[in-house]
Amino acid sequence: MTRAGILLFLLLVGAVDGRPVLTFWNNTYYTTPGNHPSLIRLDLETNASETIHTQYDPEWSVWEGAALCDGVYVSTYITVEDVGMFYVDVQTNETKSFVTGPHYYTYACHPSMKGYAYAATQWLLSGDDVFGLSLLEIRTGHSTSIGNFSSSTQLTWEGFPNMFQFDLRTNTLWGSFPTPDRKSGYLLLLDLTTGAQLAQYAYDVPGYQPYELFPAQGTAESFTGVVMDPSTMMQYIFYTFKLDNATMKVQPISKQTESKWIYSWTLPPVVCGTTAYAFKNVESLGQAPVPHDTLITWDVVSGVQGPDIRLNDFIPGKRIDGGALTCAPSA
Secondary structure, three states: OOHHHHHHHHHHHHHHHOOEEEEEEEOOOOOOOOOOOEEEEEEOOOOOEEEEEOOOOOOOEOOOOEEEEOOEEEEEEEOOOOEEEEEEEOOOOOEEEEEOOOEEEEEEEOOOOOOEEEEEEEEEEOOEEEEEEEEEEOOOOEEEEEEEOOOOOOOOOOOOHHHEEEEOOOOEEEEEEEOOOOOOEEEEEEEOOOOOEEEEEEEOOOOOEEEEEEEEEEEOOEEEEEEEOOOOOOOEEEEEEEEEOOOOEEEEEEEEEEOOOOOOOOOOOEEEOOEEEEEOOOOOOOOOOOOOOEEEEEEOOOOOEOOOEEHHHOOOOOOOOEEEEEEEEOO
16 A cells, blocks of 8 residues: 555544554664664654654563553563563653563553553463463552462463453453364453452354454454464454353354454554554564564454555654554544
């Protein structure tokens, strides 16, 4: 699609989705070695961008989820030696990082406690991976465990950001875990206040494992999501689902489309209104890594793909290797 076409699309979705502003981490390890990474804010309607330079480690990998809470960007960094969380105040440029024991996969701002965020969390306890929910005080790094996922069914307890979704309307964290053969999976729900596990639903899509859901854009009677063919990790199918409380299953209502634009390990999407944005992961096939400089877009209600957005068309002269991404309406 031409740049004019992209701008028209962004104008149209901006009218519905609140003129989205993207805030994302610009990793520098592969694009400009030795330079410190930065935080970039891009208003997709006005085409205005801002770069916040940091003194963080150039070898940080920042690919997980992120949140922008009261003007403070928070995400997870990974290095060869450790994993941790960090924040950047987009108004004052104040920055701080913390080495953490747990691994935080994705975040959601606390709706009433300023300076706090929820985090989908992985702990290594007694040699076993345990997944659950934490409450973080962003500026101190202090973490409180709220609750853990558990199951009487044998599941594969492994994590990637796409498998966790927060639904603040229902005060829940959704976690989707595959079965050991990866031909199915289960959806588990945690209460954000008490940490209690509320329910466990089996995915009723035989042969496919769960990939990601979009609960906040629907209801328990109708919401959308993507499942993955585990044999190839290349086929992704977009469905409309419902939660069937009689059978405790995630039931597909209708098959929307095969999501050919989603790739294995595509970075986790963020949703503004009904439009999802995610950095496209380009397979380098053993060659030099390809920077993440293009966003894929799709409508999370219909599953219809939108145009790719090449960020260098909007931020010329800067080498982009996008990482953890947030989205919010323009001021």
